[in-house]
Amino acid sequence: MSDPLTIVVDIEGTTGATGFVVDRLYPYSRERFAAWIDTHAGDPEVTRAVAQVRDALGEPDAGTDRVVRALNDWLDRDEKATPLKTLQGGIWAAGFASGELTSHFFPDVIPVLRTWHAAGHPMYVYSSGSVSAQLAWFGNSPEGDLLPLFEGHFDTENAGPKRVAASYEKIAGAIGAAPDRIVFLSDLAAELDAARAAGWRTIGVRRPGEPHYDRGVGNHPEVATFDQADRMLQQ
Structure with missing residues (x-):
C-alpha cells in the first residue's frame, strides 16, 4: 500500500486572497x-x-x-x-x-484542509512569506488556530526561491517524502513548473478575480477550488 500523498500549499492566491495581503x-x-x-x-x-x-x-x-x-x-x-x-x-x-489582524481564507479551503488532515495526508506550507508570517497567518484564521493541521513550514530562506527546482528537491529531502508522492498547489505556473521539474505532482489553483488568473497555470491540472482539488486527488 502506498504512503498517503503529502500536500504542500501556497498561500497568496491559493488559500487566501492576494488582495487581502x-x-x-x-x-x-x-x-x-x-x-x-x-x-x-x-x-x-x-x-x-x-x-x-x-x-x-x-x-x-x-x-x-x-x-x-x-x-x-x-x-x-x-x-x-x-x-x-x-x-x-x-x-x-x-x-x-x-488581535489587530485576522488572516483571510477562501471559504472552500479550511474544510478541505481539515478533511485532508483527517485522512492522514501530511501537509506543509511553502510560501514566499516568512515562516514567522506563516505561523501567524495559520494560527489566527477566522476559524481559529489551524497550525495543528500542518507538519511544517518552508519559505525562501529555509528552502530557497519558489521558481527553482532545487528548492522543491530540498523540501522533499527535509520531509522525507518521495517526490512523486508530493502534491503542490499554487496559482503560479512558474512555481508549478519548478515543482514538477523536481518530480512533484502539481495542481494549479486558478481563482477568478486573482491577479494571475488571466495567465493561467500552464499545462498543469487546473482547479478553481479546494473541493475540486480534493476530488482530483481521490481519482
Missing part, C-alpha cells in the same frame, strides 16, 4: 518598518534582515531611514526579497497576536 497586510507593515527595526535592534532575526538589506544595497553603514526606503521600494515592486519577508513576518505576527 496587498491591501491590508502590506500597508500595515509599511507603517511599522522603522519603529520595528529601531525597537527590535537586539533581535537576531531583525539584525540579520537589516544586514541583508545593507548587503543588497552595497551600503554596510546604511541607517534605518535608508533601509526602510529600500524595503518600501521592494514592497512597491512586490519583490519576494527575504529580508523584506522576514521583517514583515515579525510585524504581522505582532499584529495577529494583538
Whole structure:
C-alpha cells in the first residue's frame, strides 16, 4: 500500500486572497518598518534582515531611514526579497497576536484542509512569506488556530526561491517524502513548473478575480477550488 500523498500549499492566491495581503497586510507593515527595526535592534532575526538589506544595497553603514526606503521600494515592486519577508513576518505576527489582524481564507479551503488532515495526508506550507508570517497567518484564521493541521513550514530562506527546482528537491529531502508522492498547489505556473521539474505532482489553483488568473497555470491540472482539488486527488 502506498504512503498517503503529502500536500504542500501556497498561500497568496491559493488559500487566501492576494488582495487581502496587498491591501491590508502590506500597508500595515509599511507603517511599522522603522519603529520595528529601531525597537527590535537586539533581535537576531531583525539584525540579520537589516544586514541583508545593507548587503543588497552595497551600503554596510546604511541607517534605518535608508533601509526602510529600500524595503518600501521592494514592497512597491512586490519583490519576494527575504529580508523584506522576514521583517514583515515579525510585524504581522505582532499584529495577529494583538488581535489587530485576522488572516483571510477562501471559504472552500479550511474544510478541505481539515478533511485532508483527517485522512492522514501530511501537509506543509511553502510560501514566499516568512515562516514567522506563516505561523501567524495559520494560527489566527477566522476559524481559529489551524497550525495543528500542518507538519511544517518552508519559505525562501529555509528552502530557497519558489521558481527553482532545487528548492522543491530540498523540501522533499527535509520531509522525507518521495517526490512523486508530493502534491503542490499554487496559482503560479512558474512555481508549478519548478515543482514538477523536481518530480512533484502539481495542481494549479486558478481563482477568478486573482491577479494571475488571466495567465493561467500552464499545462498543469487546473482547479478553481479546494473541493475540486480534493476530488482530483481521490481519482
